[in-house]
Amino acid sequence: MKLVNKFALWYLAMTSLVLLAGGVIVFRSVQHENDEEEVRRLRGRIEDARRMLKTGTRPDSLQSPNIEITEIDLAAPRIRFHVRDTMGWHSKFQGTERQIWATASYTIHGHHYAITAKDFAPEPEETLRGVVLSLSWIFFLLLVVVGLTSILISKKILSPFNQSLRVIQAFNLKQKEPIRLPETRTDEFKTLNTFLGKMTDKALHDYRALKEFTENASHELQTPLAIIRGKLELLLESGISDEQARLILSAHEAIERLSRINQSLTLLTKLENQEYEPHEPVNLSTAVHKTIFSLTELMEMKSIALETDIEENVFVKLHPALTDILLTNLFSNAIRHNHEHGTIKVKLNAGSLSIQNTGPRPGIPTEQLFQRFRKSNQSGDSIGLGLSIVKRISEVSRFSVCYQFEEPWHLLKLDFTADKLSVAR
Amino acid sequence: MKVLIVEDNRELAENIRGYLAREACVCEHGYTYGEAQDKIAAYQYDCIILDIMLPDGDGLDLLEFIRTRKAGSSVLIISAKNALDDKVNGLELGADDYLTKPFHLPELHARLKAIYRRKNLDGDHVVSFNEISVNTATLEARVNDALLELTKKEFDLLLYFLINKNRVLTRQSIAEHLWGDYADNLANFDFVYQHVKNLRKKISAANGKDYIGTVYGLGYKFNTHTA
Structure with a gap:
């Protein structure tokens, strides 16, 4: 919901509450004033009748539908002025209407008279109807005015804010230029824009520094590694004893490992820096066939049976360089963590790719398998970054990836539908 | 076979030279862009091992220089950058092969021999x-x-x-x-x-x-x- 609409709705809700309370107050006071006025008039009439009686006017001549004079027992106690709210027949309207009676008794010239003055008064329902009608009009007017102004105000006042939003949405860490935010005279927006400007500048700067560091680290580490490796290879060629050779070869293996870890970490960092945006859709079916083909030999060596159910022409948005890394990681995992005469099942369709393989129960909780350097077999040859890489690639390509183990099947499933949804959106 | 090693890291260049020396290869070094350019202009090489990250220039420019001189040398790029773009660029500019650091010396040797065989068409397969x-x-x-x-x-x-x-x-x-x-x-x-x-x-x-x-x-x- 838009900010302006929220404001307007709250405003209207508050206004209707106030109008409701105001309506009750107005109704009460109008009613009260009316009745007060009526009683005063009736009191006046009784006063008039009493004065007339005092001057000697006969009570009969004063009788009318609005005034009633009856003589009561002289000994009866004097009736004090009091008011009764009742219903009376209205001859003109041919119906009963609200009527107010005021009664008082006086002793005049040795007679005791009870004087009752009556008058029709407006009923509370009628007052209420009037109040509700007028308040409804006020409410309607407010609605129109608030609605119109909110649209206009949102256009005018919020326009710098909306522009900033658009700029931020278009912001990309890879862009070379700092962002340009619109000029504004509103203090809050000024603060916001300054903050956004500073933050994105810092992000750009940090991103560049990190990228540079990654590239340098990769280069600077690979070169000495290459030197060490070369020296060891040259050393192997010289006349050395078996014992020395074994030492050199262990060192050589450690260097290999170091170099692989370095490459994998560099790749992970690049993935984290989002250097590989998923762009063109790639034909995953072809890529899967290719990967399987290149690894067939290794499967045969372990006598692993392969069952495939691959739908042709499945396209997903994925960076081509990542496609290879992803598939190779997945399949070589399925081979490495398999046992002799095991089975690998591959299933690919438009929604997902799942790879199942037989293999020993994982040695660590399954949720830790995607973490870096977490290995089921700590002493194994693998460097423990394969699944982290799979996870990262899935993340940057907006797939979801999950792992399940159900004796004896390990299942790794990539779900592409999350990607499809975001594309549709 | 006469080989020019264009590599700014002396130790790495020395490794390559040490390995190839036993294969009756004559190796020369160019540690900088300028040095390499001078040597390419002055002498004839069968093969040039080219690092594309040099302190005073881009190895890819050097590759273009080699191609324009039509020296007939094969070029093997060695780079620490495993970037796909560099690979494609290098091969498009006329390099014969591309090897990522760190490489095994026997691998470098095998690649070198392979491109040498391919280049000398009348030669022995x-x-x-x-x-x-x-x-x-x-x-x-x-x-x-x-x-x-x-x-x-x-x-x-x-x-x-x-x-x-x-x-x-x-x-x-x-x-x-x-x-x-x-x-x-x-x-x-x-x-x-x-x-x-x-x-x-x-x-x-x-x-x-x-x-x-x-x-x-x-x-x-x-x-x-x-x-």
Whole structure:
């Protein structure tokens, strides 16, 4: 919901509450004033009748539908002025209407008279109807005015804010230029824009520094590694004893490992820096066939049976360089963590790719398998970054990836539908 | 074979020179862009090993310079950048091959020989030693003129051994030579053992000598001095 609409709705809700309370107050006071006025008039009439009686006017001549004079027992106690709210027949309207009676008794010239003055008064329902009608009009007017102004105000006042939003949405860490935010005279927006400007500048700067560091680290580490490796290879060629050779070869293996870890970490960092945006859709079916083909030999060596159910022409948005890394990681995992005469099942369709393989129960909780350097077999040859890489690639390509183990099947499933949804959106 | 090594790191250049020196290769160094450019302008090289990250220039520019001079040298790019773009750029600009650091010296040597063979079209496609000969054009391997039935991998392996005779070839280096990037994910080297075993069996079956020996239990060596 838009900010302006929220404001307007709250405003209207508050206004209707106030109008409701105001309506009750107005109704009460109008009613009260009316009745007060009526009683005063009736009191006046009784006063008039009493004065007339005092001057000697006969009570009969004063009788009318609005005034009633009856003589009561002289000994009866004097009736004090009091008011009764009742219903009376209205001859003109041919119906009963609200009527107010005021009664008082006086002793005049040795007679005791009870004087009752009556008058029709407006009923509370009628007052209420009037109040509700007028308040409804006020409410309607407010609605129109608030609605119109909110649209206009949102256009005018919020326009710098909306522009900033658009700029931020278009912001990309890879862009070379700092962002340009619109000029504004509103203090809050000024603060916001300054903050956004500073933050994105810092992000750009940090991103560049990190990228540079990654590239340098990769280069600077690979070169000495290459030197060490070369020296060891040259050393192997010289006349050395078996014992020395074994030492050199262990060192050589450690260097290999170091170099692989370095490459994998560099790749992970690049993935984290989002250097590989998923762009063109790639034909995953072809890529899967290719990967399987290149690894067939290794499967045969372990006598692993392969069952495939691959739908042709499945396209997903994925960076081509990542496609290879992803598939190779997945399949070589399925081979490495398999046992002799095991089975690998591959299933690919438009929604997902799942790879199942037989293999020993994982040695660590399954949720830790995607973490870096977490290995089921700590002493194994693998460097423990394969699944982290799979996870990262899935993340940057907006797939979801999950792992399940159900004796004896390990299942790794990539779900592409999350990607499809975001594309549709 | 005359080789120019364009590499700013002296130690790395020295490694390459040290390895190639035993193969009757004449190696010269160019440590900087300028130095390399001068040498390319002045002398003729069969092959140029080119690092594309140089302190005073881009190796890719040097590649263009080599191409415009039509010197006829083959170019092998070595780079620490594993970036796909660089690879494609380099090959498009006319490099003959691309190798990512850190590489195995036997691998560099094999690549160098391969592009050298490809360049010299009138040259010999046959690499041979005593009774074993390998034809890289027809992909045929023979022992005493008897054709060996080799798989593609076994053929590559035999060629790798023949080019790096009397060298210790580690299992990693063989794995990377045969499987390329896929070797990264397969730390188990049993399959190297399998291939070497099969190759030895096939050569012996064709009455060839068993030149390939295990070294220190961790690598292999093609021994030319086998009695």
